[in-house]
Amino acid sequence: MAYVIGVDVGGTFTDAVLDDDSGNLVAAKAPSTPPDYSQGVMDVLAALAEQLGEPLGEMLAKTHHIAHGTTSSLNALVMGNVPPVGFVTTQGHRDSLFIMNVEGRYLGASPEVLQNVLGQSKQHALLPKRHAVEVVERLDRNGDVVVALDEQSVRHAVAPLLAEGIRSIAVSLLWAFKNPAHEQRVREIVHELDPDVFVSLSSEVSPRIREFARSATTVMSAQIGPGLRDYLGTLEGQLRADGLAGPLLVMQSNGGAIAAAEAPATAISTVGSVLTGGVVGAVSLAEQLGHRNVISTDVGGTTFLVGLVVDGEPVRTSTTIINHHPINVPTLEVHAIGSGGGAIAWIDAGGNLQVGPRSAQSVPGPACYAAGGTEPTNTDANLVLGILPTSGLLGGRKALDLDAARDAIRTRIAEPLGLSVEDAAAAIYAVQNAQTGDLLRKTVVEAGHDPREFVLYAFGGAGPAYCASYAAEVGVKEVVVPLGPVASAFSAYGLASSDIVLTAEVSDPGLMPLPPERAAAHFGALEAQLAGALGRQQLSFDRVEYARSMDLCYTAQLAEVSVEVPGGELEPADMVGVAESFERRYAELYGEGTGFSAAGVQAITFRVRATGILPFDPQMPKLADAESADPADALLATRSVCLDARHGYVDTPVYDYRALRAGHRIAGPAVIEVPTTTVVVPPGMTGTVDHLGNLNIHTRD
Numbered sequence: 001m002a003y004v005i006g007v008d009v010g011g012t013f014t015d016a017v018l019d020d021d022s023g024n025l026v027a028a029k030a031p032s033t034p035p036d037y038s039q040g041v042m043d044v045l046a047a048l049a050e051q052l053g054e055p056l057g058e059m060l061a062k063t064h065h066i067a068h069g070t071t072s073s074l075n076a077l078v079m080g081n082v083p084p085v086g087f088v089t090t091q092g093h094r095d096s097l098f099i100m101n102v103e104g105r106y107l108g109a110s111p112e113v114l115q116n117v118l119g120q121s122k123q124h125a126l127l128p129k130r131h132a133v134e135v136v137e138r139l140d141r142n143g144d145v146v147v148a149l150d151e152q153s154v155r156h157a158v159a160p161l162l163a164e165g166i167r168s169i170a171v172s173l174l175w176a177f178k179n180p181a182h183e184q185r186v187r188e189i190v191h192e193l194d195p196d197v198f199v200s201l202s203s204e205v206s207p208r209i210r211e212f213a214r215s216a217t218t219v220m221s222a223q224i225g226p227g228l229r230d231y232l233g234t235l236e237g238q239l240r241a242d243g244l245a246g247p248l249l250v251m252q253s254n255g256g257a258i259a260a261a262e263a264p265a266t267a268i269s270t271v272g273s274v275l276t277g278g279v280v281g282a283v284s285l286a287e288q289l290g291h292r293n294v295i296s297t298d299v300g301g302t303t304f305l306v307g308l309v310v311d312g313e314p315v316r317t318s319t320t321i322i323n324h325h326p327i328n329v330p331t332l333e334v335h336a337i338g339s340g341g342g343a344i345a346w347i348d349a350g351g352n353l354q355v356g357p358r359s360a361q362s363v364p365g366p367a368c369y370a371a372g373g374t375e376p377t378n379t380d381a382n383l384v385l386g387i388l389p390t391s392g393l394l395g396g397r398k399a400l401d402l403d404a405a406r407d408a409i410r411t412r413i414a415e416p417l418g419l420s421v422e423d424a425a426a427a428i429y430a431v432q433n434a435q436t437g438d439l440l441r442k443t444v445v446e447a448g449h450d451p452r453e454f455v456l457y458a459f460g461g462a463g464p465a466y467c468a469s470y471a472a473e474v475g476v477k478e479v480v481v482p483l484g485p486v487a488s489a490f491s492a493y494g495l496a497s498s499d500i501v502l503t504a505e506v507s508d509p510g511l512m513p514l515p516p517e518r519a520a521a522h523f524g525a526l527e528a529q530l531a532g533a534l535g536r537q538q539l540s541f542d543r544v545e546y547a548r549s550m551d552l553c554y555t556a557q558l559a560e561v562s563v564e565v566p567g568g569e570l571e572p573a574d575m576v577g578v579a580e581s582f583e584r585r586y587a588e589l590y591g592e593g594t595g596f597s598a599a600g601v602q603a604i605t606f607r608v609r610a611t612g613i614l615p616f617d618p619q620m621p622k623l624a625d626a627e628s629a630d631p632a633d634a635l636l637a638t639r640s641v642c643l644d645a646r647h648g649y650v651d652t653p654v655y656d657y658r659a660l661r662a663g664h665r666i667a668g669p670a671v672i673e674v675p676t677t678t679v680v681v682p683p684g685m686t687g688t689v690d691h692l693g694n695l696n697i698h699t700r701d
Contacts, residue, residue: 011300011362012461016489018059068495073224089173092134135173151185176201180201184203202218208505232263254316254330277493300461305460356435433466434473447589455479456478459490481696484694503607505606513576540615544612550606625662628663657679
């Protein structure tokens with residue numbers, strides 16, 4: 001028997017799911033432990049072992065691999081908690097990182113921030129100018145050497161950085177993605193001066209055209225690389241000492257894992273690792289349930305995350321934005337706002353109630369945790385409204401203080417707004433539902449999809465309390481709350497379900513249709529590169545699948561669109577078909593008639609995604625059938641719950657999920673208590689337990 005374990009480290013809780021390769025799943029949850037998140041990982045693994053009735057060492061010895069999603073990289077970048085790094089670039093191009101291609105002044109900013117011109121912060125630089133240095137060298141657009149690398153200029157530029165104590169250096173030379181030789185020699189020289197310095201090369205991290213994005217991506221990778229290396233090294237050392245035999249894998253933004261030893265070299269690829277686990281889990285569950293179009297929603301303690309699965313495949317993108325900088329990272333497209341269970345409710349300068357983006361996280365936590373938190377959160381409001389049990393969370397292991405929740409809401413929200421505590425709590429609940437509905441609308445409708453054609457999956461510790469309301473907000477008819485053994489640890493289930501996924505890309509602009517030989521040469525080189533990388537993962541695969549794509553744009557435009565490219569030998573007709581696919585997709589994204597074929601279509605970047613299919617496919621186990629649709633045997637109690645301020649508190653049946661069986665039908669209003677989450681079925685809706693133990697909520701007939 002071989003175990004596979006997925007570990008999802010969130011800002012508030014750390015979740016884990018174990019698959020024993022015999023159809024059994026076990027889940028556990030433990031508080032996250034910032035700043036040393038590895039302790040929370042070890043805690044949740046100990047909780048898994050306890051449920052199995054095995055010593056931790058015995059469980060780890062049977063484990064084929066652990067797939068780990070971490071917030072450490074993303075949190076470090078977002079909060080600026082990164083060490084100083086040096087930046088080495090071609091002479092005359094240092095300021096490109098600070099000019100930010102102009103777009104850095106507005107990327108990622110909300111409409112409110114953009115409208116407040118005088119109030120905008122201009123301080124978005126990744127590093128101080130004294131840490132950005134230039135070296136003498138120059139390549140042309142074909143990668144041919146125009147000016148040879150002056151090695152003495154490299155030593156002269158780098159030595160002061162090392163003398164200042166800088167331990168990580170990003171190298172981004174002009175046109176290096178066409179010829180990496182100069183960058184590689186710069187790294188050799190740095191290591192001649194100090195072999196322990198971390199060096200990140202743009203030709204390896206982001207071999208893509210457009211200087212600012214390539215340099216920003218390389219700098220950010222250098223900022224988090226050493227910390228990720230140290231964190232994973234410490235964690236893997238602890239796991240090995242406790243008996244782990246298999247590899248430790250790290251989830252990447254692209255929806256697949258990579259060996260922990262390989263991750264720091266392209267550290268930026270892990271920034272979305274904890275965001276994508278839920279989408280991967282949604283793909284796996286959708287295959288079991290026969291759903292092709294899914295909206296994946298994950299409401300944890302800190303964030304609300306939304307991803308899409310369209311026609312059975314997760315929606316992908318090649319670029320993301322972090323702190324006003326475009327980052328070249330192939331990723332599953334996941335939208336996020338700070339609106340989790342720990343999101344803090346507050347009143348702005350105009351007297352309006354806001355929820356998030358600040359979070360109480362696990363330390364100090366919501367006021368009702370009685371651990372030092374004094375600001376009201378979504379969790380506090382849910383406790384006051386009767387949605388959460390006063391007996392506590394995690395099956396009673398996490399006590400909740402109702403008086404502390406009421407005090408926080410009264411002093412910070414109710415009294416300033418002239419409301420009762422109950423009405424203030426109901427207002428917090430309503431604002432949460434409205435803003436999560438807004439993000440759903442942005443993600444689905446603005447991408448050109450009809451929500452009525454999708455099923456919504458809702459997970460995370462806080463998601464099931466809101467999902468039916470925000471689904472109805474955008475017209476989704478069916479909601480699936482994955483419960484069973486995974487419950488609120490669904491993202492960890494996604495991690496356990498993940499395969500090894502590696503991506504390689506290179507830019508080589510050219511007018512379409514390209515000669516097929518040119519495209520085939522790039523794809524062949526990328527596939528060979530990925531085959532070597534897969535061999536370094538120290539894992540055996542059932543099979544390896546390669547997927548090709550190209551980024552294209554209209555001539556003189558910057559809006560690139562990615563389209564799939566056929567595998568195998570390419571013919572001229574294939575290149576024509578790729579250009580036609582681009583024009584169709586462009587029209588879907590930007591509107592019929594917005595394209596400009598007369599300008600010509602440019603190929604920009606070639607990309608290959610390699611998936612090493614692991615010999616594991618965790619499946620949700622089947623639940624026993626109910627004798628009838630009546631769930632009376634699972635009724636715990638009736639308590640007063642407020643789900644809508646217009647109706648006030650209503651006596652609401654509360655069901656014990658552990659006593660529910662497949663086929664049970666629950667009419668709203670109702671609350672279903674699961675040891676790790678709470679599900680709300682609003683008035684006028686019904687919930688049915690399916691054969692896998694999930695709750696299907698129908699928002700309307």
